[in-house]
Amino acid sequence: MRIGVVTFPGSLDDGDAARAVRLAGADAVRLWHGDPDLHNVDAVVLPGGFSYGDYLRCGAIARFAPAMESIIDAARGGLPVLGICNGFQILCEAHLLPGALTRNQHLHFRNRDQWLRVESADTAWTNTFQPGQEILIPVKNGEGCYVADQRTLDALEAEGRVVARYIRGNPNGSQRDIAAVTNEAGNVVGIMPHPEHAVEALTGPSLDGLGFFTSVLRALAGATAGASHAGGHQ
Structure with a gap:
């Protein structure tokens, strides 16, 4: 499987994301x-960082990059896309995900190991x-800080589209402790914490992040098997 990792001006974690992809068993x-x-990738990761220096709004300029125009079209057609941190901000600016990421409520940059609870395993x-x-x-x-109007938040809850929540403390004030959400189809996920930084025992703090990358390989393998099975019965 070929997983694309996009580099924008100001991306910081594209190398880490590519390494996580390789550790999961795919080609980055x-x-x-x-x-x-x-380039015929099977999925895309939008990495963390400060694309275009976070000018205007975080992700607002990156949303119009030529690569993003292709990614938006492909995502609407079913291409799996994971947006991490700044990538999550870009997905919201591109309207592939609802809501917005705003300044942390306490107005401080937060850097720490964070516990999450996985709410949806259906993506x-x-x-x-x-x-x-x-x-x-x-x-x-x-x-x-993830924010949305109450109607959107209620819809996300009712449709099972809250992917993960902060537990044991909310690091940024996100509404309803939301750390990650998905689109209706479940192929696009945005997450504020960094799974690509939790894929090796050497650097820690766990190996829990690797599951995000192995999950997409399982999803792609299932889709390929399904297509082959359907083709055999035509």
């Missing part, structure tokens, strides 16, 4: 923000977890 394909060609990026499973991965953000 580096994608450049100015190139609309996705392309979380199917190797169990609902209710508690995982430990780092969080590092200054604009990580």
